[in-house]
Structure formats: C-alpha cells, structure tokens
Amino acid sequence: MADTKEIVPAGTVSHHEIAPEAEKPQLSHEEELRGRDFTISEINLPKGYFRSASFLGSMFAIGLSFGCGVGGFALAAPILGFIDADIGPDPNLTWVAISYLLTNSVGLTLVGRLSDLFGRRWFFIGGNILATLGCIVSATAPNIPALIAGETLIGLGAASQLSYASVIGEIVPTEYRFLAQGYAFLWGIPFSGFAPVIGYSFVFQSSVGWRGVFYVLIALNVVSTLCWVLFYRPPTFNMKHGKGRKTQFVKDFDYIGTFVGVLGLILLLMGLSWGGSLHPWKSAHVISTIVVGFVLMVAFVLYETFGNLKEPLIPMRLFRNTGWVITILLWALGASVYYAMAILWPSMVATLYSSGHSSMWAGWTSCLSNCGILFGEYCGAWGKKKTNYQIMVVFFIGSALLASMATCNPDTPVRAMVLVFIAAAFIGYNEILNSTVATIVIDDQREIGTATGVAGSARSFISTICSTVYTVVLTNRLAETRPAKVPSALLAAGLPSTSIVAFFAAITAGTPAAWAAVPGLTPAIQAAGVRAYQDASSSAYSTVFLTTIAFSGIGVICSFFAPNVDHLLTKDVAVTLHERGTEMIVKDRATGGEEKV
8 A cells, every 4th residue: 555646635536646745736824724725627627527525415414404404494484473482482482583683693703703714514514413403302391491492402503504695605616506505495496385284284283293393403413414425525624734733723813812703793682682672771781782792893804803813703804805795785784684574474474364364374474485485596597697787687677566565454465475475486596696695705715614604604794784673663563553543543443442452362362262251242343343454564664565665675786787797607616525435645754654634
C-alpha cells in the first residue's frame, strides 16, 4: 500500500495525486478560516456522480429531514387546542410554539457557521437525532410542560433540518439550485400543505389521537437519520483546514459574541412572543426582555464589527454584499406576508365560513394558504433566468392579492378561498427565488452555511415582528368591533341583556352544551347573534389585511434592487461527496507510509 496515490482534498470520488507541500498555494488568514475551495466543474465530475448512492441518498435525506423539521411543529399546531384539552389545560400552552421558534431561530445561525468551519456531516446527523428524541418526548408527554420540552428538542434539531439550503446548494450545480430547492419544498406538501388535515385526521379519525402525529415523525426522523449516516459524506474538518488544527479553531472561536448574540436574539423573540398573549404589552416582563434583548443585539453587532475576532460567529463582511442583504429582506418580508395568512386564514375559516360544515371541511379549507405557498414554490423553481424581474412581479401581485382579502366577508367564502390560494402562490414563488438567490449571490461559496443560517435567523426575526403586529392589530380590532356590533344585535333580536356574556362564552366554546346554557336563547336569536359576530370579526380581519400593505410596500420597493444572478448560474459544484473510506489519504513522506485523515 505504500505506493498508492490517492485523492485530492476536494472531497470528490475522483483520484488525483496530491501536490508536494512546497507546491501548495499559501492561504491568507481569511482563506484558512473558510477552508479549501472544493469547487469543481460539472464536466470534471466522476462519471455517474448524480446517480451515485451518495448523491441520491443525500438528496433523499435532505428532503425527508426538511419535511420532518417543518412537520415537527406544523403538524401539531392546528390541534394544540385538542392536545391542551387532553393533557392540560395549562396556561403555558403558548410555550409549545415559543420554544420551537426560539430554538430553531437561534440554531440556524449556529449550525450554519459551525458546519462551515468544522464540516456538516455530524451537525446534520446530530440534529436529526435531537429531533427524534424530541418527538419521542412529545409523543409520550403526560402534560404540557413535557410537550414544551419535546418541542424544544424538536426545534433544536430543526435548526439543522431546515438548513437544507446550504447542503443542497453545495452538492448540485449552481444553475440547478432553483430546481433542487423546489425538490426540497415538495417534501413540505404533507408536512405543511396538508398539516391541518393530517392533524385533524389523527384527532377525529384514529384511535391514537394527537400522539399519532409524533409517532409518524419518530419513524420518519429515524429513517432520515440513517440516510444522513449512510450517504452524506461532505468534506471533513481535516479536508477543509488540514490535520491538527481543530484545537486551534476551537480555541479561537467567538464564544463571547455567540453568547451575547444568542441571548439577545432569544430575549427579543421571547418578548415579542409574550406580548399580548402571556403578558400585557405594558408589563415589565415584556418591556424588559425586549429592551435588554435589543441592547444585547446592538452590543453583539458592535463586538463582531470592531472586536478583531479570529473566528467571528457572523463575519460582518457578509453585510457589505448589498445584493445579499436585499435578498434577505425580500425573503423575510415575503415570509411575513405568508405569516399573515398562516395566522388569519385558519381563524377566518373557523369564524366566518365553517358554519354548517364538518371539522374535516374546516381542516381541508385551512390548508389552502400553505398549499398555495408550496404550489408557488414549485412553479418558481423552473424560472431561474432574470429572477430579479420575476421577484418584482410576483412580490407585487402577491401583496396586492393579499391586501384584496380585505374585501371578503361572511358571504364571500369562494372569493376568499381563491384569493388566499393565489396570493399565497405568488408569495411562495417569491420565497423560492430569494431563498435560492441568497445561496448564489454570496461572495464565497465556502460561507454558504453561514450566509443561509444568518438569513434564516433574520427571516424568523423579521417574521416574528410582523406576526406580532398582525396579532396585536387583530386583537385590538376584535376588542372594538365585537362589543360594538354583537350586543346590540342580540338585544334587538330579543335576548335578555343578562345573557350576553353567556352568549360570548357559548360562541367561543361552540358546543351544544354551551349554547343550551344561554338563558333565553332561541334559534332565531342565535342566528342573529352569530351573524353579528361574524360581521364584527370580518371587519377586524379586513383591517389586518390592510395592515400587510405596510410591510409588503417595503418589499415592493426592495424588489427593484433585487440582484440579477444570471452570470453566476454556472455548472460548477461547490462541494462533492465521497464514499466511505475515500477521505483524503496523504502520503507520509517522512516515513514513506500513508496516513488517513
């Protein structure tokens, strides 16, 4: 074996003799941090590379784990009320969503940066293991605190599962990244698009109940974990940086900035999520967390910019790329428009349009916004040329259609369904274009994980702000419109004034027993009250849809500055995979032997 000549540290299955040490180009400090450049043209790829087990198995792992990362919360979110009724009630139910949001948002940046430096393989394997454990905890949860713990683990795991863009962007040629992203989004159809139907089906049409959601996720997470282990072998740390340097990288890592940045982002998101739900907006809990979080985030940016760090958590040079910054803003603002639909549409269906229909009908109808997003993402995957012009068009049309939802009322269910699906489709089109451009427009593909991780965290942060605004506007408007319209309609229909409070309790519960407990209620009075309640709610929803214009307007302006990446759509592959046992093998010239790194 001493005479064997082996592989370039490009992580490919192609075989080249490694140049003598004296012939290796000297790398600058920044290049050393980013690691070796593994870019290879498609024409130089090994024959059958895209049909190899490594590539196909990795693509399967990417898609399945992405679906599990989305479904880890999306499948449970529509049925949280039923879960609370089973193992609650608990006033901390909101933390089920908050815990997933916080851990996922913070984890995206950490996974992106650390996997850029140390190699991605074990971060993705570990993330899927965490998600599996989280699903086990959730499936066996005896109470809401246990479910919160499970969703915390699921959110941590989802930080790697939802970092699909950095992996898929590396292993396919740049010009095919739009299609590859579209492939990943196809996996979101059952986990996001039809999440309400699947959740309702387990509750109403199965013996296992809501726990069945997590049973399915356990099995799928196990399969995806095995696929990562068996097939995904990108360049290792030693391939990126050379043998014996890991200790130095660990020593030089930006621990102070990471602590300050993570804590600041957690506090900011926590304060925004608390406001109006767990605590009043004027409470010390909300104000103090938001203020302290904001101060820490400012301190983090200053520290990263002027701290002269060897290995910063977020290289500030990323933000000197105007095209990348604009793309992130468009991605986040488009997502914020989507969140308006995610928050409002299921509520609108339940309040305005579900009367006389079954629970499963409400579940199917609630799928329209998510399905529209996924449909648009798939359509956008095919339009890789002149994406800057496409973004201008689709963002404007999607925003206009969403704002036009303000014209809908209890008598226009078909109009509402059509508008919400088409508006979501255009926003989904915007989503895939910007999420893919964000991986292409960066200056150095060796930082694709960092760039997409920061982008994902920024998307979550901006979307949380916008969602908070929508929720506050809706809550405040409902507090005005319902008391203004419903009591007067009930009194005019003949309901005693002493029964008005009971009527509101009954319409919230929606059960026959609750309606029977309202003194003096007749079918005619009930119909009049329900109609007034729907009209009052419709007015509030209309206001929120009009509020989206403020955010979508900013997005429309930004869309005029969207970068054109046509010249970057090459057939180059940023990183290739290797088979087990073909990691970089270098000849130990001192001993005449070989050393496997």
